[in-house]
Amino acid sequence: MTHVLLLGGTTEARALAAVLAAGHRALRVTSSLAGRVAEPRLPAGEVRIGGFGGPEGLAAWLRAERVAAVVDATHPFAAAMSRNAAEAAAATGVPLLALRRPGWAPVPGDRWHRVPSLSSAARLLPSLGRRILLTSGRQGIGAFAHLDGLHFTARSVDPPEPPLPASLDVLLDRGPFTLDGERAVLREHRIDVLVTKDSGGAATAPKLTAARELGLPVVVVDRPPAPPGVPVAETVEAALTWLAGR
The missing domain is CATH 3.40.50.720 (NAD(P)-binding Rossmann-like Domain)
Incomplete structure (x- = not known):
């Protein structure tokens, strides 16, 4: 065979x-x-x-x-x-x-900030907002652990391990995600910045549409x-x- x-x-x-x-x-x-x-x-x-x-x-x-x-x-x-x-x-x-x-491509209305790495995303965040939705995977959360004055909501399949930001909520969930569900997450957690890797695909793309509808900046880490x-x-x-x- x-x-x-x-x-x-x-x-x-x-x-x-x-x-x-x-x-x-x-x-x-x-x-x-x-x-x-x-x-x-x-x-x-x-x-x-x-x-x-x-x-x-x-x-x-x-x-x-x-x-x-x-x-x-x-x-x-x-x-x-x-x-x-x-x-x-x-x-x-x-x-x-x-x-x-x-990978994903921006459309009219998107407020994307492309960065080469998670550490670059961390440096940019304080200038964009205070309540952050991290959808970049549990292994990357440590890149934001040193940031004070920001509140993070991190979504991952399994619980993340230290180091972690001091102010952190964890959402354990697995895609595919729906547009209505992503709208609800952004509103319920009062998110004003979204962080994502440019993973591509349809399973996790609704968050980009929801952020666009609310006029939120999105930090996109290039693959x-x-x-x-x-x-x-x-x-x-x-x-x-x-x-x-x-």
């Missing part, structure tokens, strides 16, 4: 796993999840949870499991895993594709580029076409 490794637990990764597992009996499909979410949504096919031990460990796994192709469908901000995948693929000669949904030399597909269909060519 031809063995395909899918990296990541994104919506696109699960959709790709479902198509491959259902329609290609000659394929062995393994999805690898980082294990950072306590109760992840499991994709079709085989699933492994946890790291590989850096690029060397991943390269050894690719050889041992006779992997024919790798699709890096990790979160657009999982830069370390993407680098490891690129190095392991180069070391083993296994073809590698990055599956990245397109890192894919590793150099790695081809990129923006859709599951394009990834299937690439796999068919392998």
Whole structure:
């Protein structure tokens, strides 16, 4: 059987796993999840949870499991895993594709402030408002821990760990989110600034519309580029076409 490794637990990764597992009996499909979410949504096919031990460990796994192709469908901000995948693929000669949904684009009425990092977002916030909705993931909340005089409402799937801002409410929730729900969050918590990573996709996009309706500034953290030399597909269909060519 031809063995395909899918990296990541994104919506696109699960959709790709479902198509491959259902329609290609000659394929062995393994999805690898980082294990950072306590109760992840499991994709079709085989699933492994946890790291590989850096690029060397991943390269050894690719050889041992006779992997024919790798699709890096990790979160657009999982830069370390993407680098490891690129190095392991180069070391083993296994073809590698990055599956990245397109980022968001502003529309008329948006008040976006693009920044290159969470630390840049933290430096900008005091000039924009006092009540902040953080939707940038629990692992990034520490970048705002030093800010006094601001109140944060942080939304994440699992509880965040220290360091944390002194004034903080935590909303435990998982997308997809609705526009009415996002309107309610912004109003109930009296939010005047939204912070988000440019994750793209429809599941978490309603917050951008709700912020636009209320005229709120949005701090958007730009995503890192894919590793150099790695081809990129923006859709599951394009990834299937690439796999068919392998």
